[in-house]
Amino acid sequence: MKAVTLNAYGAPEVLEVTDQPMPVPAPxxxxxxxxxxxxxxxxxxxxxxxxxxxxQFPAILPGEVSGIITETGSGVQHLKAGQRVTGxxxxxxxxxxAIPAAALTVLPDQVSPAAGLLTHALTxxxxxxxxxxxxxxxxxxxxxxxxxxxxxxxxxxxxxQIIALTGxxxxxxxxxxxxxxxxxxxxxxxxxxxxxxxxxxxxxxLVLDATGGDTPAQLVSALAVNGTLIVYGNSSGQxxxxxxxxLIMKSARIIGSTVYNILPEQRRQWSQELLELIAAxxxxxxxxxxxxxxxxxxxxxxxxxRNTGRTVxxxxx
Ligand SMILES: NC(=O)c1ccc[n+]([C@@H]2O[C@H](COP(=O)([O-])OP(=O)(O)OC[C@H]3O[C@@H](n4cnc5c(N)ncnc54)[C@H](OP(=O)(O)O)[C@@H]3O)[C@@H](O)[C@H]2O)c1
Numbered sequence: 001m002k003a004v005t006l007n008a009y010g011a012p013e014v015l016e017v018t019d020q021p022m023p024v025p026a027p028x029x030x031x032x033x034x035x036x037x038x039x040x041x042x043x044x045x046x047x048x049x050x051x052x053x054x055x056q057f058p059a060i061l062p063g064e065v066s067g068i069i070t071e072t073g074s075g076v077q078h079l080k081a082g083q084r085v086t087g088x089x090x091x092x093x094x095x096x097x098a099i100p101a102a103a104l105t106v107l108p109d110q111v112s113p114a115a116g117l118l119t120h121a122l123t124x125x126x127x128x129x130x131x132x133x134x135x136x137x138x139x140x141x142x143x144x145x146x147x148x149x150x151x152x153x154x155x156x157x158x159x160x161q162i163i164a165l166t167g168x169x170x171x172x173x174x175x176x177x178x179x180x181x182x183x184x185x186x187x188x189x190x191x192x193x194x195x196x197x198x199x200x201x202x203x204x205x206l207v208l209d210a211t212g213g214d215t216p217a218q219l220v221s222a223l224a225v226n227g228t229l230i231v232y233g234n235s236s237g238q239x240x241x242x243x244x245x246x247l248i249m250k251s252a253r254i255i256g257s258t259v260y261n262i263l264p265e266q267r268r269q270w271s272q273e274l275l276e277l278i279a280a281x282x283x284x285x286x287x288x289x290x291x292x293x294x295x296x297x298x299x300x301x302x303x304x305x306r307n308t309g310r311t312v313x314x315x316x317x
Contacts, residue, residue, distance in 0.1 A: 009049030024075030063092030
């Protein structure tokens, strides 16, 4: 079978399309014929060696996939061949992937393999549940995978002020189309003034930051009294440079958040709710699909900030 492998950590060019043996299901695992790989920012961090998840080179890159079950291992009771599923695979960038059955979600008929990739939506849902009662919400990288889901879920939730920060004018238009009440290009020098003009002196109640570096430090100055900054990524590659002293006079707080800490029962419930929203057309993904042979371009486009919405690698039927 075809797979995307790497022999070393590095730039997108370390990714290669190679022939690999078909996976065999261990007990409690199933084999999925992969139709869509969701390219998540974490995949870039694994490839770069920032998340040192590769035990031995050469390795198939891990990843989130959707596809059709072709085989079940011993002990698998609740899934069968032919079902359409989504989940995270330890060797996911491949035509076929072995995945623990317990980690899979069954996709409804109306939901396509690409739209059914749930990591971004689950992350966004989790972020929006970390605090309550907020009226003014700021989202960085708002046109990206998690960001675009956070904008839509905040709109569904009825958050009155959804301020989307993005890196280009085209992305500003995109986030407005998703329901952002305001869109700011935070590559413009006066972006922070634009933001404070929108929130007024009371500031922002909740900020979701995916970028790290200087941006969250500046956003702390825009927080409301009792406001919260949630740090959940650093796509700039720079550490989040916030001075905790600046929180004191606002009784503000900074918290971290990861999708991996959602409890299994909560994850199951949210996955079902999100799939219902997707099936009803209320939660949309702008799908940017690349043939799996174009994996280097897909990774480069995200690294170069040219992506919007959901980046997907497609494998032929
Ligand atoms: N904690 C969790 O559970 C969790 C789960 C999923 C993802 N994440 C993290 O959340 C972040 C977003 O993930 P994603 O998959 O949704 O990716 P994404 O937002 O679709 O892509 C990354 C975006 O980051 C923005 N960005 C800002 N500065 C950048 C820079 N210097 N270089 C490259 N990009 C930059 C770009 O948007 P603009 O041009 O609009 O700024 C870019 O499009 C990542 O840091 C990821 O690791 C965390």
